[in-house]
Amino acid sequence: xxxxxxxxIDGGNKVKDGTPQFTLLYNAEKGKPQTNISYxxxxxxxxxxxxxxxxxxxxxxxxxxxxxxxxxxxxxxxRNRKLEYSYKKSQxxxxxxxxxxxxxxxIDDDHNITVYVPDNVWMDETLQNILPTCGVKYYIMKKTDDxxxxxxxMNLMLDEEKFEYFxxxxxxxxxxxxMGISSKHFGLNDIKKxxxxx
Numbered sequence: 001x002x003x004x005x006x007x008x009i010d011g012g013n014k015v016k017d018g019t020p021q022f023t024l025l026y027n028a029e030k031g032k033p034q035t036n037i038s039y040x041x042x043x044x045x046x047x048x049x050x051x052x053x054x055x056x057x058x059x060x061x062x063x064x065x066x067x068x069x070x071x072x073x074x075x076x077x078x079r080n081r082k083l084e085y086s087y088k089k090s091q092x093x094x095x096x097x098x099x100x101x102x103x104x105x106x107i108d109d110d111h112n113i114t115v116y117v118p119d120n121v122w123m124d125e126t127l128q129n130i131l132p133t134c135g136v137k138y139y140i141m142k143k144t145d146d147x148x149x150x151x152x153x154m155n156l157m158l159d160e161e162k163f164e165y166f167x168x169x170x171x172x173x174x175x176x177x178x179m180g181i182s183s184k185h186f187g188l189n190d191i192k193k194x195x196x197x198x
Contacts, residue, residue, distance in 0.1 A: 004037055006197050010188050015163045020171060020180025022191060027177050038174035039128040042138055044194050045168055045181070051117050052139040052150060052166075053131070058090075058110040060135045069132045071111040077130040078115050084147035085115040086155065114154060116147035133175040140168040142185075 007025045015021060026037050042051075060069055078085050090110045121127060139162065141150070154162070162169060163184045172179040181191060192198075 004040075006041075006195055008188065008192055008195070008197055013182075015160075015182055015184050020182050022181040022188060024179045024181060024191075024195075025177060026179075036128065037177075038133075038172050038179065039125070039131070041179070041195065042170065042172065043122070045170065045191070046119075046122070046138075046140045048119050049167065050119055050141040050144050051122060052141065052154065053115045053117055054137040054139065055113045055115075055132055056110070056135075056137070057112070060132065069134065071113060074113060074130060074132070078113070081121060081127075083115050083117060083121065084151060085113060086151045087114075088112040114151055116150055118144070118147075133173075135171070135173050138168070138170040138172060139166040140170070142167050 005027050009023045009025070011019065011021060011023055013019045013021050024041065026041065055069070055071070055074065057069065057071060075085070075087065088111075090112070091108065117127070139154075142165075153165075157165065163182065167185050168181060168183045170179055170181050183191075
């Protein structure tokens with residue numbers, strides 16, 4: 001990771017506060033896609049452990065620079081890789097300028113996709129081509145488990161139980177060169193050591 005500038009900040013937050021304990025800021029050489037850096041950082045943090053990826057379109061941050069996320073395309077890619085996943089659709093009310101002006105209610109569909117990714121699939125670098133760049137949660141497993149069992153358990157877990165169950169929970173926004181990291185099992189110095197931050 002020496003070729004990248006990494007800065008890890010301790011936000012002083014407790015795991016249960018709902019905000020990340022640590023913020024990692026990163027950048028790289030010109031011309032290198034930010035998803036590559038993000039993928040490399042995540043690979044260091046996860047080691048040889050499996051990971052669960054959660055994409056929630058209600059939380060996705062869209063910018064002018066990235067393509068609009070398509071949940072259909074993402075699910076197709078997941079199916080092509082024969083990965084276990086869960087999918088939920090819900091609706092939320094969005095308020096933009098015109099709907100406010102005309103007192104109209106704009107209802108949007110939100111899509112939540114949770115995917116269990118074994119380590120051997122993660123190591124196939126083509127996986128990073130399908131990962132959204134605009135806000136994804138990564139749950140790093142402590143040990144390998146049955147994919148369907150893990151996804152079903154997650155649907156029933158409270159946030160605090162997730163922090164206990166997983167080694168790390170990481171919210172990655174590679175579009176803006178940063179990620180939020182929380183862990184009940186590792187501290188600032190542990191993460192710095194893994195990432196080679198002096």
